[in-house]
Amino acid sequence: MNLRPLPAIMFEALVRAALLEDLGRAGDITTDAIIAKYHHATTVLAARQAGVVAGLDLAMLAFRLIDPDVEISVARPDGSNVMEGEVIASVIGPARAILTAERTALNFLCHLSGVATATASIVAAVRWHDAKIVCTRKTTPGLRAVEKYAVRAGGGSNHRFGLDDAILIKDNHIAIAGGIRSAIERARNSAGHLVKIEVEVDTLAQLEEVLGFAPDAVLLDNMSLEHLRRAVAIVGGRAITEASGTITSDTARAIAATGVDLISIGRLTHSAPILDIGLDYRSS
Template sequence: MRPVPPLSPVMTEPLIRAALAEDLGQAGDLTSDAIVPPELQATMTLTARQAGVVAGLDLATLAFRLIAPASVIEIGHPDGSAVSPGDVIATVNGPARGLLTGERTALNFLCRLSGIASATAAMVEAVKGHKAEIVCTRKTTPGLRAVEKYAVRAGGGSNHRFGLNDAVLIKDNHIAVAGGIRSAVERARGGAGHMVKIEVEVDTLTQLDEALALGVDAVLLDNMSLDQLAKAVTRVNGRAITEASGRVTPETAPAIAATGVDLISAGWLTHSAPTLDIGLDFAAVR
């Protein structure tokens, strides 16, 4: 397991508060408030129901604590841990009513982020033995980019740019509007600061040669065949970071990695990864 620095509560608490407010509405938890005595205490377990990698425990914990501040959570498998069916990820002790109220919000985040971490871990495992890193993209759920990219890191992957403001990525439409790669790169250099790196998306080896001649920092090799990727890596020869993108799955990733690219990006890790099945089960009441 690679240690994953936690996100600041300043980043995560607004997300959890908004999710809880959405769920509680204007009347609160009608079911739990009516059925569960306020003095009843409970022990519940967050249990994996399928194999995967955990991510999002801080958010799940916060969901319980915002509803039931007296809750005590004991972590058995921290973020970044591999789990098997039946593994107890965490044990939650506190007011039964509050735990039930926070359950869905906690599980929504935990299952979603653990699914992303699990999908990323499968991709990382697929390219093991090669230098290529697995990276995500900006294809994230609106409002959840920070936590979804965190989940990629928990799964052993790395992050591409976080937004439009932290790097220049010149894509095909930018090139078309600018009238060519040279014009696009020159304009980008004129408008970006000296700390900002420039990456250019290329579809052909001819475009690659043009981008390299301009001294760009990275090249996005978009939807190239394995033969094209291998030739592109040879032509680059370390002069720029090479990133392969397009039709990447755990099945295709090993062959892509074998071409020698530095990065393999996959948008589906954050927009289409299936959730990991995790349940909240009663262990005891008192």
């Protein structure tokens, strides 16, 4: 997998804020009381269950922000499939720093690996079809960039990143604007030449009306499999087709078989369970 890492400037503030939240007003009083200042330790980040790794850069930064002398050797980089018990990375250095940063590092690593693992499961389910699995804006506040990165680590793709990089006209936009024509015409008059326009529809009649205004993409919301097949035929390649609406790994394969181009899934980021990863002590 050719996974491009995120520049540290995109997540350093997140990691710093998380560490500051955990350190509170007096720092790690447990570790400082129990562990000698110059004690060194060898530990490993190990998978407690099979999955896909994501978020190692955030975990590594957490350790190094506490003490730059912490050394990390990565065995299974982001995007790697790991088995239960497999070592992801070794973390060696001042024991106090390792213990103090442990929870923050694991919070990021477990969460983002969970997103990558959930994504990989659905990507695998549709592997015999052309549909791409994409995430949505249903992300944890403040974590959008890293959660969308984790989707890519799991083999998925990204939908728009925010309200400012594409126009997506949904049902409430249409209702308040007074209809599909009014909404699309206003959007087209406002959009720059590089901004794409997508319109959400939930009936075939709406789809036919929308296609008359030549959108770049159509969002086929909560349609049955039969309606999705018919929608793809109606579009006939004139626009990108995107299916959405409570999609799981059990239903994604059948949806992909209808011929849609994209399958968008909010739960990849808002409801993915963590991947259980632990920090295990090996030696002094």
